[in-house]
Each structure stands twice: as C-alpha cells, then as structure tokens.
Amino acid sequence: MAGSVAGPEIERLIQLLARLPGLGPRSARRAALHLIKKRDALMTPLTAALQVALDRIQVCKICGNIDSQNPCTVCTDPRRDPSIIVVVADVADLWALERANAVNGRYHVLGATLSPLDGVGPQDLTLDALVARAHETEVTEVVLALNATVDGQTTAHYITDLLQEAGVRVTRLAHGVPVGGELDYLDEGTLSAAMRQRTLF
Amino acid sequence: MAGSVAGPEIERLIQLLARLPGLGPRSARRAALHLIKKRDALMTPLTAALQVALDRIQVCKICGNIDSQNPCTVCTDPRRDPSIIVVVADVADLWALERANAVNGRYHVLGATLSPLDGVGPQDLTLDALVARAHETEVTEVVLALNATVDGQTTAHYITDLLQEAGVRVTRLAHGVPVGGELDYLDEGTLSAAMRQRTLF
Ligand SMILES: [Zn+2]
Ligand SMILES: [Zn+2]
Numbered sequence: 001m002a003g004s005v006a007g008p009e010i011e012r013l014i015q016l017l018a019r020l021p022g023l024g025p026r027s028a029r030r031a032a033l034h035l036i037k038k039r040d041a042l043m044t045p046l047t048a049a050l051q052v053a054l055d056r057i058q059v060c061k062i063c064g065n066i067d068s069q070n071p072c073t074v075c076t077d078p079r080r081d082p083s084i085i086v087v088v089a090d091v092a093d094l095w096a097l098e099r100a101n102a103v104n105g106r107y108h109v110l111g112a113t114l115s116p117l118d119g120v121g122p123q124d125l126t127l128d129a130l131v132a133r134a135h136e137t138e139v140t141e142v143v144l145a146l147n148a149t150v151d152g153q154t155t156a157h158y159i160t161d162l163l164q165e166a167g168v169r170v171t172r173l174a175h176g177v178p179v180g181g182e183l184d185y186l187d188e189g190t191l192s193a194a195m196r197q198r199t200l201f
Numbered sequence: 202m203a204g205s206v207a208g209p210e211i212e213r214l215i216q217l218l219a220r221l222p223g224l225g226p227r228s229a230r231r232a233a234l235h236l237i238k239k240r241d242a243l244m245t246p247l248t249a250a251l252q253v254a255l256d257r258i259q260v261c262k263i264c265g266n267i268d269s270q271n272p273c274t275v276c277t278d279p280r281r282d283p284s285i286i287v288v289v290a291d292v293a294d295l296w297a298l299e300r301a302n303a304v305n306g307r308y309h310v311l312g313a314t315l316s317p318l319d320g321v322g323p324q325d326l327t328l329d330a331l332v333a334r335a336h337e338t339e340v341t342e343v344v345l346a347l348n349a350t351v352d353g354q355t356t357a358h359y360i361t362d363l364l365q366e367a368g369v370r371v372t373r374l375a376h377g378v379p380v381g382g383e384l385d386y387l388d389e390g391t392l393s394a395a396m397r398q399r400t401l402f
Pocket of ligand 1: 061062
C-alpha cells in the first residue's frame with residue numbers, strides 16, 4: 001500500500017481526508033498529493049485555518065448555530081425580529097436559509113430530526129431549550145423549517161404538540177413549485193399544494 | 202453568504218477546502234460542517250496530521266518521490282534493483298505502481314508530461330537529473346511508465362532521444378487488454394498490440 005512507500009504520515013493524512021463527506025479513499029489520495037504539491041499555497045493556509053477554527057469556533061448557547069462568537073452573530077443582531085424563531089434540523093439548513101436571505105427572525109437548531117428507524121428520539125434533539133425559548137414573552141411565532149420528508153414531518157408534528165401551551169403561532173414552510181422546476185417532474189402532492197396556496201400574479 | 206452568518210473563520214476554511222480536488226463549493230461547506238461537528242474525532246486529528254505532514258514530508262532529492270525521509274524509502278531500500286529506473290510523470294503514478302507491486306527498481310518522477318498545448322516544455326520536467334542518473338554505471342535500463350496518451354507518448358519519444366548516448370536500454374509498458382476488460386470496448390490499436398504481444402497460456 002501507499003503507506004509502505006510514502007510513510008505513515010501521508011497514510012494517516014489520507015485516512016483522515018477519506019472521512020470527509022464527498023471524498024472516498026481514491027479522491028483522498030489525490031487530495032493529499034495535491035496538498036503536498038501545493039504546500040505553501042494550500043497546505044499551510046488550510047492547516048492554519050483548521051487551527052483557527054479549532055481555537056475559535058463554538059456552538060451558540062442560545063440557538064445551536066456555529067460561530068466564532070457566543071451567542072452567535074444572528075442571535076446578537078439587533079435588526080433581527082426577536083418574535084420569530086425558525087426551527088431547523090441542522091446548521092446546514094440555517095446556512096441555506098441565510099444564503100437565500102429568507103429569514104429575518106432567529107433560529108433554533110434541533111441537531112437532527114426524529115427518526116425511529118435510525119434510533120433518533122426526542123431526547124436527541126434540543127427540544128427542552130426550544131420549549132423554553134417559545135415560552136419567552138417576546139416570542140410569538142415558531143416557524144418549522146424542516147425537510148418535507150417523513151422524518152421531517154414527524155418532527156414537525158411532534159414539536160407542534162409540544163408547543164401547544166406555549167402561546168405561540170406554529171407555522172411551516174409553504175409547499176409549492178420550486179423556482180425553475182418543471183411541472184411534469186413534480187409529484188401530485190406538491191402540485192395540489194401549489195394549486196391550493198396559489199397567489200395573485 | 203455563509204460568511205456573514207458563521208464568521209470569517211468558517212468561510213476561510215470552506216474556501217480552502219473547496220480547492221481540494223473532488224470538493225466543490227457545496228461539498229466544501231458540508232465538509233467544513235462535518236469537521237466542526239466531529240471536532241474531537243476528526244478535526245483535531247486532521248489538523249495534527251496536516252501539521253505533521255508539513256513538518257516532515259519532503260521531495261526525495263534523487264527520484265522526486267514524496268516521503269518523510271530524504272532520500273526516500275524506495276531509493277534507500279537495498280532490496281531494490283539499482284539497475285532499473287522507472288520513469289513516471291507524477292507521484293500518483295508511482296503510488297499506483299507500488300500498490301500493484303509492479304516494480305522492483307527505483308523511480309524517477311518527471312513532475313509532468315510534455316504538453317505543448319498547455320505550455321509544458323522540457324524545462325518543466327526533471328530531465329537533466331534523469332539523464333545524469335541514466336549515465337550512472339549501475340543503471341542499465343530505463344522503463345518509461347507513462348500514460349498511453351498523446352502527451353505521454355510525446356514525452357516517451359523525447360526521453361528516448363535524450364537517452365540515446367547513455368548506454369541504457371529504454372523500454373516501455375506493454376499495451377494489451379486490461380484485466381477484466383471486454384474486447385469489444387477496446388480500440389483497434391490496443392487489440393492489435395495485444396495480439397502481437399500475445400504470450401503462452
Ligand atoms: Zn445563536
Ligand atoms: Zn527517492
């Protein structure tokens with residue numbers, strides 16, 4: 001194997017790179033080689049960036065976002081509407097909504113969706129913290145921005161029940177035709193939802 | 202963008218990860234998030250492995266291989282036949298030949314193949330060092346293990362000319378049917394080469 005040729009240091013690097021999503025053993029080898037070739041232009045700055053991230057990045061104690069400040073930039077932004085909490089499963093979803101500039105409220109990251117088949121139960125999600133936040137007087141709406149999958153919708157129902165006595169409006173993302181989407185590729189549930197929720201042109 | 206949400210540290214990490222072969226902007230974002238979530242299990246050891254590689258890995262001054270010792274493990278291995286030099290374009294090819302356990306000689310890494318269209322000329326390859334090594338008395342054969350592409354074969358011809366007075370046999374890899382390969386997917390050149398170079402069953 002490559003380990004016996006190039007030494008244990010490179011083999012270790014390849015093994016760790018192969019654990020990144022999107023890289024397999026073969027592409028990890030290519031990535032390691034690329035890093036070594038681009039030592040000054042890429043390997044040194046990447047190592048430094050990882051070290052900076054290790055030193056500085058924290059999980060926001062309010063919402064579960066990832067940031068170099070705690071509470072995070074979103075939670076401390078005075079321009080954000082404090083009456084709305086947008087519930088997401090994962091930080092990746094939070095980033096997607098921010099890229100879309102779709103949210104003026106704050107977030108709550110659950111960490112996962114309920115998934116009985118994968119052994120993910122309510123205790124694995126940050127539900128206690130969400131219930132506590134929903135009871136704060138300034139909060140009037142909780143938007144469930146969860147995947148339109150079975151697990152996502154199971155989680156949405158579970159949270160809706162949990163928040164029944166919190167005195168907040170619980171809403172969810174609209175179903176509809178994706179921008180650029182072609183009608184005859186969409187399932188019937190999406191099409192009928194898009195028709196029901198049609199808006200003025 | 203994500204940078205304004207998660208801070209410049211994560212944005213910088215994503216940008217650098219996106220420059221690895223096999224990762225685009227989207228998968229680099231997923232990789233960064235994965236690293237941050239697997240802080241102890243992945244991010245810390247990967248950062249350490251990169252630092253170790255930065256500290257220790259060098260280019261072998263004899264053959265151009267990459268290793269934590271210089272000269273490299275291959276060049277210093279007394280069981281290797283010193284009369285054979287196997288010329289490869291890239292360290293990745295060296296690793297592939299080693300994984301196949303196909304070589305008992307030593308190597309010479311060119312760094313590239315000649316490619317007039319891409320502006321790669323003889324001065325960009327380690328040809329002077331190769332000619333010097335081929336003139337060493339113990340060296341009797343130079344095997345050109347180059348891609349069977351136009352650039353690879355151009356390079357092979359160029360090196361064959363260069364080594365005319367070095368007193369070595371210049372050989373190249375056999376053409377033939379790849380193991381597991383199906384005949385009717387192969388081009389005619391490969392098939393006729395495989396027929397000419399047929400061996401006893
Ligand atoms: Zn926050
Ligand atoms: Zn070497």
